[in-house]
Amino acid sequence: MxxxxxxxxxxxxxxxxxxxxxxxxxxxxxNPQFLRNxxxxxxxxALVVTAKKVGITAVPDVLPETMNExxxxxxxxxxxxxxxxxxxxxxxxxxxxxxxxxxIRDGIPNMLLNDEA
Amino acid sequence: xxxTPNLDHLxxxxxxxxxxxxxxxxxxxDTFLFLDTLEDEVRFIKDDIKPCxxxxxxxxxxxxxxxxxxxLGNGSTHINPHATATTIATGHRNSVLLDAITTxxxxxxxxxxxxxxDVICCNPPYVVTPHEDVHSKNILExxxxxxxxxxxxxxxxxxxxxxxxxxxxxxxxxxxxxNMPDEICEKMRKEHQFQSEVVKFRLAGREKQYILKFKRCIxx
Numbered sequence: 001m002x003x004x005x006x007x008x009x010x011x012x013x014x015x016x017x018x019x020x021x022x023x024x025x026x027x028x029x030x031n032p033q034f035l036r037n038x039x040x041x042x043x044x045x046a047l048v049v050t051a052k053k054v055g056i057t058a059v060p061d062v063l064p065e066t067m068n069e070x071x072x073x074x075x076x077x078x079x080x081x082x083x084x085x086x087x088x089x090x091x092x093x094x095x096x097x098x099x100x101x102x103x104i105r106d107g108i109p110n111m112l113l114n115d116e117a
Numbered sequence: 118x119x120x121t122p123n124l125d126h127l128x129x130x131x132x133x134x135x136x137x138x139x140x141x142x143x144x145x146x147d148t149f150l151f152l153d154t155l156e157d158e159v160r161f162i163k164d165d166i167k168p169c170x171x172x173x174x175x176x177x178x179x180x181x182x183x184x185x186x187x188x189l190g191n192g193s194t195h196i197n198p199h200a201t202a203t204t205i206a207t208g209h210r211n212s213v214l215l216d217a218i219t220t221x222x223x224x225x226x227x228x229x230x231x232x233x234x235d236v237i238c239c240n241p242p243y244v245v246t247p248h249e250d251v252h253s254k255n256i257l258e259x260x261x262x263x264x265x266x267x268x269x270x271x272x273x274x275x276x277x278x279x280x281x282x283x284x285x286x287x288x289x290x291x292x293x294x295x296n297m298p299d300e301i302c303e304k305m306r307k308e309h310q311f312q313s314e315v316v317k318f319r320l321a322g323r324e325k326q327y328i329l330k331f332k333r334c335i336x337x
Contacts (some may be wrong), residue, residue, distance in 0.1 A: 014229065034169065037169045038170075039169065040168060041170065041233045042286050044230070103227075107216075107217070108217045108218065109218050109225075110218075110220075111218055111220035111221075111225035112220060112221060112226055
């Protein structure tokens, strides 16, 4: 959901590209209703591209029809895994346009441009 | 009665990194005012808002986000810009999963989260100080220095809230008398079509503290 905000960098600046990542998986309660509410807020393409970058291919390239009640349980479980249980602990996020690198340390992305913190 | 987030994992050194030690007791007092408010508002937040994404701007110890996480359960994502590791640590100590981002106010979140955030909490730097202090090199000072009328940072946050908040979303803001709460409400109504109310008021020493609650006007 993070986007490059370097001055003058206005196009092709999302999604930030992950590299050199260290992933931690922490199990948490599965809440299908939350996932349903969350789906409209996601940029599906960005999610798929980012997931693939870290080696996760469990989500379909095209978002399935999610409005009906009998939404695929398996699909929601996979989404839960990615959105809520997969944490990037260390890594880098590179803007595809201006190549500015934002770092992630101890699970916290640093979006400050001068990396002062 | 809901449990107050456990902060016993924070050492006095942690506090010194997050806050000016002289101001700790006062700052904790306004945090508690915020927790009281959220406790009163829990039914409204759960039943009317049904939030997906909650955002705390300036999360400090992470106490407010953690509390929100506790009352909402694991059904929401909490994002904390300008956070330090203490935010995550507080969440962890209390078995609440938080996402934190180090940034300036909300840079990097917009426009991705445009009209996507359901609950925004902010305990801003509201202390009346000279203008220069807002841009102080000392990051601790910046955590409470509000500049002229204590409003300089608050006034930066208000338009961001308009951009971030979802259609049914709610925004809670802690202010003191010197920040001119009436004028803040008027500004939000005129410039961004938000309705407002004072949901909490407390005298803390000589300081009059308010929690303001904002929602978009219904016909908006």
